[in-house]
Each structure stands twice: as structure tokens, then as C-alpha cells.
Amino acid sequence: MKICIILPRGFPPEIRVEKEARTLLKEGHELHLICIQKEYTQPLEELVQGIHVHRIKKPKRPFGKLSGLLTVEFFLNPIWTSKWENKIKEVIKEHGVDVLNVHDLPVAYTTIRTGKKYGIPIIFEMHENWPAALSAWGKSHIYDRLFMNVTLHKMLEKKCIKDADHILVVVDEQKKRLLKLNIPEKKITVVLNVEDINYFDKFLIDNALVSRYGGKFIISYIGGIGPHRGVDTAIKSMPTVLKKIPNAKLLVVGAKGGKYVDTLKVLCVKLGIAHIVEFIDWVPFDKVPSYIAVSHVCLVPHHRSEHTETTIPHKLFQYMVMKKPVIVTDVAPLKRIVADTKAGIVVLAGNPEKMSEAIVSLSSSERQRFFGEMGRKSAEKKYNWYFESKKLIRVYKKFAKHQKLKEHL
Secondary structure, X not given: OEEEEEEEEEOOOOHXXXXXXXXXXXXXXXXXXXXXXXXXXXXXXEEEOOEEEEEEOOXXXXXXXXXXXHOOOHHHOHHHHHHHHHHHHHHHHHHOOOEEEEEOOXXXXXXXXXHHHOOOOEEEEEOOOHHHHXXXXXXXXXXXXXXXXXXXXXXXXXXXXXXXXEEEEOOXXXXXXXXXXXXXXXXXXXXXXXXXXXXXXXXXXOHHHHHHOOOOEEEEEEOOOOHHHOHHHHXXXXXXXXXXXXXXXXXXXXXXXXXXXXXXXXXXXXXXXXHHEEXXXXXXXXXXXXXXXXXXXXEEOXXXXXXXXXXXXXHHHHHHHOOOOEEEEOOHHHHHHHHHHOOEEEEOOOOHHHHHHHHHHOOOHHHHXXXXXXXXXXXXXXXXXXXXXXXXXXXXXXXXXXXXXXXXX
């Protein structure tokens, strides 16, 4: 079967897409992927990890932020919408696509509309609750209020989840939300953001990195940085942690810069802990295991919001695979999974005092080992890609059967 993946950003990297692609390629499917050209040096057409990648040419940005309309809210911009529609049509006609798989809301409407024109089924893959994510990201400029409008996105989401042939979500809480919107249960499949253990275990650990942090008690947060992620809670917990663990150090890995990261750095200075908090820029995926390896405790300190209550990050399962004790906040998916696995400690969201207590309690190597072993055990027996990939395969097999029936008729 020929599958076309629609991704409203650059590729690579994209952890979930790459993981799914390895599974689908192994099943014998032909994969095409339409995305944005991130850098002008990227070829518009190339084969990446077995995927035929078709990039839409990166637009020049002569008008500053206003040009962002070309790359963000596609459905609001008829010129950019037509670029996506034309590229999808081009790939359909040239390669005989059987299924369209669109990731996230920005190009879902365009993909669904185009797929319907050609009688091609559409799988809408929701990495997160996109309207809630926009709210959580805290956009405040007039540009953001107009073109990243939450109300508009809620309307768009309702249309897309109704018209898509099938929906993939990353956590049970998102499925429950969609059921409340009267989406039939048989139309929704949960495929968790768990890790492919065999693939993840093959990455080599950077011994130089391990040596660099030797002698320190490392607390790590690895992933995207934003107001909803709760990194501020982790930072606020550190003065108390430092009193109990003098060699403590907090690593914030994935800090690409920007206003919010600057705000966090100012907070560190204000609290007098800038010397023990290290902000590290985005690192390639193959370096992530090395940063986890140097850590004694790993954090997922999300603030509670409609967004965080309906999604789950890859990092939680990566920590578990590497036998690291986790501290998570009491947002629904995190609390449920950590309670189920006994992989760590759940604390109140936005509470630095509870966060510091949990960190200090994990200064015990025995407790670290217990939670780490429980996490790895759960990853091996339940929360891993071997099981989740089977659900993905079943979804595509259903569409393959429909395609064969259609051809027979």
C-alpha cells in the first residue's frame, strides 16, 4: 500500500513519524512524506530513512513576522493552502497514493478536503489537543490573537475529526475528550508515544559527556521549553534542593533560546542559582540517551492545563527505558502512567516545595534503583513500541482491505 504522510513542519527529525515509518516500511508499505523545506540547502525531493520526502519550498520572509502566515496557519492563507493542496495532488497523481496520514491540525482541513476529492481515505493523527496547545503556549501579540485564534481552531478541529476516516491519538485522555465530542469509539485508536526499546538501546553513550558531569547530582529536563512545560517549577525548587544536596545541578536540555528561555535564565539569576542550572540547546536525537545516562533524576514537570491533560511526551518513556527515576506532576496522563508503573514520584503541579521534597528523597541510590528498575520493567512488559506498533499495523490493514475490495469491484 502507498501511504502519504502530511507533516506541517520540517523533516527530519520527527520522533513519532520516524518510529511509525520504521514499522510501516517493515510491513512492506511505500511511504511518501510532504513537509516544509526547513533550510534552503535541503533538497525538495530526497529519500530519507526509506521515506520518499517531498518538500514545499521554504518561502522567503521579506516582511518579518507577517511572513509567518506562510508557514504557520495554513488554512487561513489561501496562497499557502493552495501550495499544500497542489503538492498533495501532485504526489497522489504521480505515485498513486492509497491512504493520506495527516499529522496535527494546521494542514488537516486541506488534506481531508483534497483526499475526499480523490476518494482517498484520511487518517488524522493528533499529537496533541491543538486548540488547547495554542492557549497553553501563551501567545499574546495581535498577530497571534488573529491567526492563532483558539476559537477558530476549535471550530476547525470539530470539522476535521468529523470528516476524517480514522483518528490516531497519543493517550487515552485524548480519546475520552473526542468521545465527549460524539466521535464514534471505533473511529479512534490510541497509539502511545512509547519508545522503541531495541532501537533506543542501540545508541552509544558519550563517555566524554558522562565524565563532564561526574561528581554531580544531575537532575534533568529534556525536551521542548514553554510556559506550560513547568520548567519554572523545577528551577524554583533548586534553592531548597541545593541546601540538602550541595552537588546538585539542573540540566535543561532543548532550550533553543527565545523570550521564555531568557525569562527562565533571569529567574535563575534572581534565585541565585544560575551557577547550577545549565541551559543546553537542542541536541540530535542520538545524543538524548547520553544526557539521560548522566542523570540521577529525570523530570516531566508539566503545569496543569487542558493541553497537558490530554497528551503525553516521549521523554517519560525514554527515561523509563534507561532505568531513571522520574518525577512528574499530577496532570492526568502522567499521574496515571507513573502510578501504574511505579517508575517514580507524582507531585502537585506548579509546587516547587513538593518538587524539591521529591528530588531530595531520590538522593538515595537505593530509591533511584527501585524506581528505575520498575520503569524499565514496565517499558519492557507494557509501555513499548512493540505493542503499540501492532495497533498501528491493524489500522492500516483495515484500509488495505478496503483498497483491495475497491479494486476488485
